Amino acid sequence: MKDTNKAEWPLWEVFIRSKAGLDHKHAGSLHAADAQMAMENARDVYTRRMEGVSIWVVESKYIHASDPEESESLYDPANDKIYRHPTFYNLPDEVKYM
Amino acid sequence: MNSNPNSEFQIPNSTLELLDFTLRLADDAVIMGHRLGEWCGHGPVLEQDIALTNTALDHLGRARSLYQYAADQVNRLPVDEKKKLFTSVAFQNLVSSGASVDEDDLACLRDCWDFRNVLLVEQPNNDWAYTIARSFFYDAFNYFFFTELVKSKNETLSSIAEKSLKEVTYHLRWSSEWVVRLGDGTDESHARILTAINDLWMYTGELFTMNETDKVMFQQGIAPDLDQIKTSWLASVRSVFSEATLTIPTGTWMQHGGKEGTHSEHLGYILADMQFMQRAYPEMEW
Amino acid sequence: MTVHSFQEHFDKLIDNEVTIEPKDWMPDDYRKTLIRQISQHAHSEVVGMLPEGNWITRAPSLRRKAVLLAKIQDEAGHGLYLYSAAETLGVSRDDLYDQLHSGKAKYSSIFNYPTLTWADMGAIGWLVDGAAIMNQVPLCRTSYGPYARAMVRVCKEESFHQRQGFEIMLTLSNGTEVQKKMAQDSFNRWWWPSLMMFGPPDADSPHTAQSVRWRIKRLTNDELRQKFIDVTVEQAKVLGLDMPDKDIKWNEERGHYDFGAINWDEFYNVVKGNGPCNKQRLETRKKAWEEGKWVRDAAMAHAEKRKTRMNKAAQAA
Numbered sequence: 190m191k192d193t194n195k196a197e198w199p200l201w202e203v204f205i206r207s208k209a210g211l212d213h214k215h216a217g218s219l220h221a222a223d224a225q226m227a228m229e230n231a232r233d234v235y236t237r238r239m240e241g242v243s244i245w246v247v248e249s250k251y252i253h254a255s256d257p258e259e260s261e262s263l264y265d266p267a268n269d270k271i272y273r274h275p276t277f278y279n280l281p282d283e284v285k286y287m
Numbered sequence: 288m289n290s291n292p293n294s295e296f297q298i299p300n301s302t303l304e305l306l307d308f309t310l311r312l313a314d315d316a317v318i319m320g321h322r323l324g325e326w327c328g329h330g331p332v333l334e335q336d337i338a339l340t341n342t343a344l345d346h347l348g349r350a351r352s353l354y355q356y357a358a359d360q361v362n363r364l365p366v367d368e369k370k371k372l373f374t375s376v377a378f379q380n381l382v383s384s385g386a387s388v389d390e391d392d393l394a395c396l397r398d399c400w401d402f403r404n405v406l407l408v409e410q411p412n413n414d415w416a417y418t419i420a421r422s423f424f425y426d427a428f429n430y431f432f433f434t435e436l437v438k439s440k441n442e443t444l445s446s447i448a449e450k451s452l453k454e455v456t457y458h459l460r461w462s463s464e465w466v467v468r469l470g471d472g473t474d475e476s477h478a479r480i481l482t483a484i485n486d487l488w489m490y491t492g493e494l495f496t497m498n499e500t501d502k503v504m505f506q507q508g509i510a511p512d513l514d515q516i517k518t519s520w521l522a523s524v525r526s527v528f529s530e531a532t533l534t535i536p537t538g539t540w541m542q543h544g545g546k547e548g549t550h551s552e553h554l555g556y557i558l559a560d561m562q563f564m565q566r567a568y569p570e571m572e573w
Numbered sequence: 574m575t576v577h578s579f580q581e582h583f584d585k586l587i588d589n590e591v592t593i594e595p596k597d598w599m600p601d602d603y604r605k606t607l608i609r610q611i612s613q614h615a616h617s618e619v620v621g622m623l624p625e626g627n628w629i630t631r632a633p634s635l636r637r638k639a640v641l642l643a644k645i646q647d648e649a650g651h652g653l654y655l656y657s658a659a660e661t662l663g664v665s666r667d668d669l670y671d672q673l674h675s676g677k678a679k680y681s682s683i684f685n686y687p688t689l690t691w692a693d694m695g696a697i698g699w700l701v702d703g704a705a706i707m708n709q710v711p712l713c714r715t716s717y718g719p720y721a722r723a724m725v726r727v728c729k730e731e732s733f734h735q736r737q738g739f740e741i742m743l744t745l746s747n748g749t750e751v752q753k754k755m756a757q758d759s760f761n762r763w764w765w766p767s768l769m770m771f772g773p774p775d776a777d778s779p780h781t782a783q784s785v786r787w788r789i790k791r792l793t794n795d796e797l798r799q800k801f802i803d804v805t806v807e808q809a810k811v812l813g814l815d816m817p818d819k820d821i822k823w824n825e826e827r828g829h830y831d832f833g834a835i836n837w838d839e840f841y842n843v844v845k846g847n848g849p850c851n852k853q854r855l856e857t858r859k860k861a862w863e864e865g866k867w868v869r870d871a872a873m874a875h876a877e878k879r880k881t882r883m884n885k886a887a888q889a890a
Contacts (some may be wrong), residue, residue, distance in 0.1 A: 196866070196870045197665060197756055198332070198869065198872065200660065206676075215728070217654055217722075217723070218660070218846065219334055219653065219657070220332065220334060220666065221334065222468070222869075222873050222875070223872075223875075223876035223879065223880075224500075225464065226334075226464070228336075228688055229338065229460075229461060230334040230465075231340040232563070233334070233341050234337050234650055234653060237337075237646070237647075237650070238730070255596050257594065257596050257598075258598075271733070282696035298663075307629070317635070323629060324629045324630065324638070325630060327622065327626055327629055327642060327645050327646065327649075328619075328623050328626035328645060328861070329626075329860075329861040330649075330861065330865065331861070331862075331865025331866075331868035332865060332868075332869055332871055333652055333653045333656075334653065335648050335868075336649045337646055337649050337650055337854070338643055338654070340643075340645070340646040341646070343642060344639060344643060344646075347635065347638060347639050347642070348639065350635065351635050351636070351639070381685070390635055390709035391633075391634045391635055393633055415864075415868045467875070468871055468872050468875040469868075471872045471875050472870070472871030472872065472875040472878075473867065473871045473874045474873075475867050475870075476867060476868070476870070476871030537659070557630075560630040560631050561630060561631070563631050564632070564633035564691055565633060565634075566630060568633075568749075568751065568752070570747055571748055571752060572742060572747075572748055573633035573634045573637055573741075573746055
């Protein structure tokens with residue numbers, strides 16, 4: 190790394206709630222010197238077309254991501270638990286709205 | 288326009304003052320937007336390039352609303368009165384042709400002495416510190432000014448102020464933070480912002496002088512008392528400067544003239560750019 | 574897993590059109606090619622701001638000025654999205670800038686041509702953005718997740734760019750004689766460089782096959798170029814402009830327009846740095862970056878000071 194890179198602003202991840210009642214969703218990343226600036230940059234970069242009503246920013250280094258190599262042990266065991274889904278259960282036709 | 292040439296047209300009281308006032312706000316906005324637009328593609332970092340352009344677009348949008356309102360006012364005048372307004376040959380020709388005036392005519396067919404913007408906004412970008420200091424002084428003024436203008440008896444101005452207030456609240460937040468960052472950043476940034484505020488300070492007085500137009504507008508309940516705004520403005524500047532480890536410049540000599548059309552040399556170059564197309568290729572649709 | 578089985582797994586994902594994500598294993602070449610392609614694209618967006626930026630202060634109306642500003646701002650945004658996508662591959666934006674400024678990295682050679690009249694704002698939107706969209710829409714389904722997602726955003730925002738360019742051209746061609754002349758002159762100057770935007774002919778583009786296999790490229794240079802020509806000829810008719818290429822002719826058999834020879838000698842020279850504006854563009858970018866250094870440093874210094882003060886306050890409490 191060259192000396193010029195020392196001052197690079199940290200990377201932030203931006204999450205945006207597109208309208209009231211919805212979850213915040215990952216919108217993208219940006220660079221900012223501090224949280225306040227990250228918030229404003231997120232506003233200026235990611236909500237120019239009325240994309241949001243609420244913003245979360247978090248410095249990228251604080252995100253912990255699962256390891257794709259472990260995905261079999263993490264996610265496959267859910268495959269056979271179909272009893273967690275409502276369609277697993279048979280109800281007589283007379284029973285409506287359940 | 289004026290179908291009966293024999294009718295004695297009486298310009299209602301304060302019509303010209305209202306036009307002068309509207310145009311000043313429009314000119315301030317368009318020149319500031321122009322200056323900030325010059326940064327587009329040249330900012331210190333992409334994120335701030337985008338931020339500055341957002342602000343430039345806000346100023347430009349406000350300028351358009353105000354010019355449209357000013358054009359309405361101009362178009363209500365009889366031809367003879369219109370001709371007295373602005374001197375450029377292009378404007379005289381347009382009015383003589385009987386065509387109505389629009390936002391672009393007002394932005395592009397008036398010469399420097401017809402422009403009413405304050406001197407502050409036409410000062411060059413120089414560096415990021417100058418740009419920030421200029422924005423901060425202007426944003427802080429706009430914040431208090433538009434807060435009051437919302438209460439204007441003039442409905443058009445009041446509604447423009449209402450929309451603008453939301454925008455300038457954000458502008459002020461943004462530029463205040465940058466003043467603090469530069470003031471309380473590195474030695475170099477501190478020195479640069481200090482130079483900028485010292486150099487630009489003499490252009491801040493004009494924001495608050497009550498000229499004839501301001502007095503009439505205030506008496507009619509259309510515009511606020513600028514003296515009062517000055518008090519709030521100073522308090523706000525002082526508080527941001529204190530956080531930024533800066534002090535208010537001691538200079539008391541203030542430059543004036545913009546509101547009456549006596550500008551710095553810079554405006555001529557801005558207009559040469561801004562008006563080039565309309566002057567070289569007059570009366571065309573773009 | 575061994576490297577061999579990693580590779581097999583990767584190939585399977587690619588073949589099954591599954592998206593590759595940053596933490597997935599990927600071959601070095603895939604990573605390198607992606608970094609090169611994404612950063613070239615990002616550089617093109619950022620350098621591409623300059624030729625249009627020339628006209629911000631001279632736009633002929635306030636409406637056009639607002640549109641132009643918003644469009645160039647979008648380009649900054651697109652550069653930013655793309656740099657971010659490249660960063661997920663383990664390279665920093667500053668490093669990518671260094672590559673651009675040192676001349677090591679390339680950007681689209683079209684931006685080394687000058688913008689001489691207002692009509693160029695129309696021609697760039699219509700032709701250059703038109704060509705870019707042809708290239709970009711298929712990339713919304715590219716194999717690398719962050720790149721694909723960036724492209725979705727880019728394409729969504731780009732949709733107004735070509736339209737505003739076409740609208741400028743339409744206004745000019747419906748305007749006075751001098752305006753029509755301005756439009757035609759601009760069309761003549763931008764047509765050939767636009768065709769070159771798709772890159773050299775497939776025969777001279779050795780990496781195409783690998784990139785297509787990796788779904789980094791979805792259509793070949795020649796396929797995209799032909800597609801662009803076919804739609805643009807029709808649009809030029811609407812504008813009432815003459816095609817700058819006298820050899821343009823509908824070929825019934827192929828179902829495409831035939832076109833004249835492209836001056837590839839010019840293309841390679843512009844890529845090498847001999848275009849009319851190469852030096853100027855790069856100098857401008859370098860100047861902005863260098864003059865911005867003290868600003869970026871100040872912001873970091875301030876952020877650190879504030880953090881230290883907060884920590885001290887927390888300790889004292």
